[in-house]
Amino acid sequence: MATATVLLPSAFATAPPIPTTKTLPIRNASSSKVYLLRFPSSSSSSYSFSSKLTFRKGLIKCKALRETSRDSFNGRTVYQGVYGPWAVDPSDVREVILYRIGLVTAAVSFIIAASTAFLPDGNILADIVKQDLDLFYALGTGGLGLSLYLIHIYVTEIKQTLQALWAFGVIGSLATYFSLAQPVGISLAEYVVENPTAVWFVGPLFAALTGLVFKEGLCYGKLEAGLLTFNIPTVLLGHLTGLMDDGVKLGLLGSWMALFLVFAARKFTQPIKDDIGDKSIFMFNALPEREKKALLEKLEQQKLISER
Template structure:
């Protein structure tokens, strides 16, 4: 379902007229599009004076030119920091599966598994708040899955793990059926890496899209051999490190997307129609 919606997004972006009556994004915006007297499209900054342009380079979007502002950079850095936090926490927690039982490092990690889980989940939540996705319904679905998984994790810890004298992570390891309660959080993570792989063609993100649910389903059903499970878990750890690290090699504007689409969405419906009509007229003029 997510694949269908994201592919539909790509189609929408190449056909501006289809966006006239559907929501695209719910994030706060600091700019709007307007038509000048010469019928050209310009971006106008609105809000307080802190939203200054950081990069003088003008990027041409579907609905007009736009620039990278300081607020955009701040959001992208926090988005990437959330991914690094989630990745580092997961790798630290999962490493306990590969360390000897009577090892000081393993003991420290096992004593703090729930803390690492909470920190990693928080980092993922931050990234899902700041992620730029054109179709609002997809973004809200990922956020809802994260919230459902967070609530499920808390209830599992209070109602099941604590009475059994275990931590949350240890309880889920020993009781695979508990994955039904915490699983939505990992489904949100899978959706995020799928989006990254689809948008940027990243191999590690594409592989994670399959490895994450495979490991979880293997643990849930009990059909996966422990050796295979550890191999896939190690692959998950390595790919997550590569995925999070490579985010910082991307230009900031890549994670912003086409800002003109978000600015278009902030316009009232009548202005959207006017803008689309103007764009269609300009397209016809260029074709003649």
């Protein structure tokens, strides 16, 4: 069991019903890891709450807070979050790297498979790729699933919705492959290209991808992610409805490939802490409702005191 320690400010130490020396084992809302959440006593804590409260009831901004204070805790940099200081643990680094590897796997698999639309018939490379289209589809689907499992989203319901869309897309893809594509001896991707109505079955998978890139664009202001948010559904809906000619579809498909590659590559230029977000929020979300309420009341008291 991986453990991490998040120190909350001394203002929380006296918040009922949490004792000042209490250590709570809690589960991270964004993964299966268990953390030990400690509430230091007011006499031993060297931290003070300096972040402005930017949340409303039931709503917290998506973007991780900028660094408001830095210190050293067991050799690690400490960041000030909404609910207290936190540090990046080795397990956090592993999760973020796996999240990014999942995105790269999805992007590369999609680009290789989609390249057959631009290669001439009889091309050796195109023939090799067409023989393994189902393999690339499976690899891309698995990579996307890994990223959706590890993605850090403050609102758990949104994360679960994206994961459910992915699951429906997998079920629809398998059903389409075994009941429709395989009997006629073609790959799933080829069947969807030749039968636009099949988009209904595989569409949820790409809806989950659209949600992921939308989150990335919203949180980090990435242009390529914002463009992908519109590009992906446009291509699929254009193919489904038949209102888009092949030339336009190829142009949009090519831009999808280029944007997806840039999107996946640029993930490795971000600091690890950006993909983690504000870890103190995940710790807060994992607390029982009674203790959440107590902490929020204490924060409001601190805010009122600081405004005087």
